[in-house]
Amino acid sequence: MLRKVITSLTPKYHKLKDKSVFLLLFATSFFIRFPFFFRDYIDRDESTFILMGQSWVDGYLPYVELWDLKPPITYLFFASSIYIFGKSFLAIRFLGTLVVAITAFFTYKIGKEMDSKKLGFWAAMACIALQSLFGSLQGVMSEHICMTFFMPGLYLLIKHERIFWSGLSGILMGLAMMTKLNMAYAVLLLGIYVLYRYTKQREYNKAIRFSFFFAGGIVTVVLLTLMPYFISGSMEVWWKSVILAPLEYTDARRYSVLKMAPTFLLLGLFFYYAWKKKLLDFRAPPVQILTIAILGVLLSFIKGGRINSHYLIQLHPILIIVVGMAVGKIPIFQKFDYRPYLFFLTLVVPLESYLEYYAVVRNKIERGTFFNxxxxxxxxxxxxxxxxxxxxxxxxxxxxxxxxxxxxxxxxxxxxxxxxxxxxxxxxxxxxxxxxxxxxxxxxxxxxxxxxxxxxxxxxxxxxxxxxxxxxxxxxxxxxxxxxxxxxxxxxxxx
Known part of the structure; x- marks a missing residue:
């Protein structure tokens, strides 16, 4: 009886439509993140982003009245929420839920494109969990905003070769960079890879047009963030705060190599095993694109000299797809009936959310308000x-x-x-x-x-x-x- 119930709840993957998948992903994201809508803060950085956004709404460009170490698009997200919805924690956290759902949806799209709807679906579900649980990830971090631009941009590079789409991908990559500057490493490596592929195939016209549109999209976004400072005669403020300060910060605030070593060792062993056992076809362009994106993110961690837990938000959506593809090729997992375990896992994983639901209700009973x-x-x-x-x-x-x-x-x-x-x-x-x-x-x-x-x-x-x-x-x-x-x-x- 239980097996029948579990089987009936498992999606019929061949019937999945993009619209229904997005709605399901959003509902899952909302369920996991909703009880945290009422917290004052989950991570102190989110509080700072809100203050910076409010300052912008009050008429001060970022870095003029208040100052923090992020590119302008991060603050634009919070300023937009405050400008439209006023001082509302609920609005900010709701938009954060939407951001997570969008990232997960394009994780699904990439997984579907490279393997199957089944892989894409569960990769997207895992993406929501890894962006919403296990630490201070329930708030709205700059990494969340960054990946909601990066994953669609990555999808366009994999799915479409028409030059128009490369321009749109460039715009999205530019937005990702101007949200989290360290993503420049991944974007640069991806651009070089696509250019090299066209050149190797002697498609020189495509190479030139790709360079123009992809780089043009990135440069357009960067210039748009610079424009308000140019108009106000304060371009130096942008240059020092957006470009120079992060470079200085990464040099001054480095972790020891030993702290970062486990992450790189684990990933190195995974890729070596996947190559040795031919679990991934590294000759396929989509696999190459995802691998290069992962290497770009890891390179940014090395250059930054540190890996905080919320930094991994930039890695998980890409890595989940690759890991899922590799695991799916291992014979023991191909015959394994995962559904009963997966069902109970989905019940247990949101434990933090259940505890927070309880805390919110208790706070309402004891203090008369959900906000705590x-x-x-x-x-x-x-x-x-x-x-x-x-x-x-x-x-x-x-x-x-x-x-x-x-x-x-x-x-x-x-x-x-x-x-x-x-x-x-x-x-x-x-x-x-x-x-x-x-x-x-x-x-x-x-x-x-x-x-x-x-x-x-x-x-x-x-x-x-x-x-x-x-x-x-x-x-x-x-x-x-x-x-x-x-x-x-x-x-x-x-x-």
Whole structure:
């Protein structure tokens, strides 16, 4: 009986239509991500993107009033949501759900094109899970936005050879780059590969036209992001913030090789095994394109010197297809009835979502609201107690600026950790040259009346020893705990 139920729930792959697949992917993405719509933040970067987007809506180009280390399209996504829907966490998270569904849909399209609808479908489902679970991925990250451009661009390179489509692919790749600059490595390698393939086949006219349209699409997007700065006479701001600052950041913030080695070793073993056992046809252009895209992303990790968990969002949608194709060629898996296990796996995988559904309902019962987190409760407390919040510093839960209609005290404080990235200060003309000078300026010149910190936590990363010692000593001397709200402490200046 159970087997019949499971079989009836398994899609009839040959009958799948693109529209129904997209709707199913969106419904799955929505189910997994919906309970996180009500969180104040999931990753602190998302809070920073919201502040940058709000600043743009207020009339300030990115990097002018506030500053952070991402290209402009990331902030345009958040600015567009705020401009159209107002200050709505629900709108931002809904659009994030749509972004994940679009990426998964083009994962399906590529999988279908290269192997089968069955492979494409389950690759897309895995894509949703790996972009929405297992860490701080339920928010809207720049990597999510980036891949919703990159995967359609990659699909066009695989599916269509007409020059028009290469131009559209170039535009999408340009948008991906101007969302996450490190994708330039993958885009460059893909462009070189297609150009080489046309040249090798002696299709020189195609090679020239491809170069013109593909590169033209990329350059068009880059120039469009530059145009507002050109019009306002601040092109240097764009150049320093979009190009120079990321290059400096990657040189200054590198992990040890040992931290990155497991990822590269595992992938190296997989590709070697797939080649040795002929699980993948590396002579086929689509396989070559996906392999080069993967190598481009990995190269960007090497050049960046670090792999954070959310960086893997840029790798998973491509890698899932290749792994699925290889696994499908292994004889034992061809005869294996996976459906009962797959059914129970799909029930167990969204465990984080089930727990969050429970937390949201409990918060509604206990506090009368679905929205939860110190980013909501701290501002609400400050409003209820008529506390002056115009001169406030959030060293934790900095989404509170947005909730309170307040601004960070300096550009460097847009994201609290940016205060300690003094190697980036020259790129937004910060008058202070070191993180300690920045902290001294904030505490001793601006003198915030209210400071919010995370309870029993270091303000900055533990490696920022001097900065943490200075902050702890200053707060102890000049501030008293005004209130403790959940896991946040509200400090008020005493003298």
């Amino acid at each position: 987190g110190e980013g909501f409760t701290v501002p609400q407390y400050l409003v209820n107690t008529n506390t002056d919040t115009q001169n406030i510093l959030f060293l934790g839960y900095h989404i509170g600026y947005w909730v309170l209609d307040a601004k960070p005290p300096t550009k460097a404080a847009t994201h609290p950790s940016n205060i300690c990235r003094d190697e980036l200060f020259p790129f937004y003309d910060n008058p202070r040259s070191s993180s300690l000078q920045e902290l001294q300026y904030i505490f001793e010149e601006i003198r915030p009346k209210v400071i919010v910190v995370r309870k029993n936590r270091l303000v900055f990363d533990k490696k920022e020893v001097e900065e943490n010692e200075y902050v702890d000593a200053y707060l102890e001397k000049y501030y008293t705990v005004f209130a403790t709200i959940d896991k946040a402490e509200i400090l008020q200046r005493s003298h």
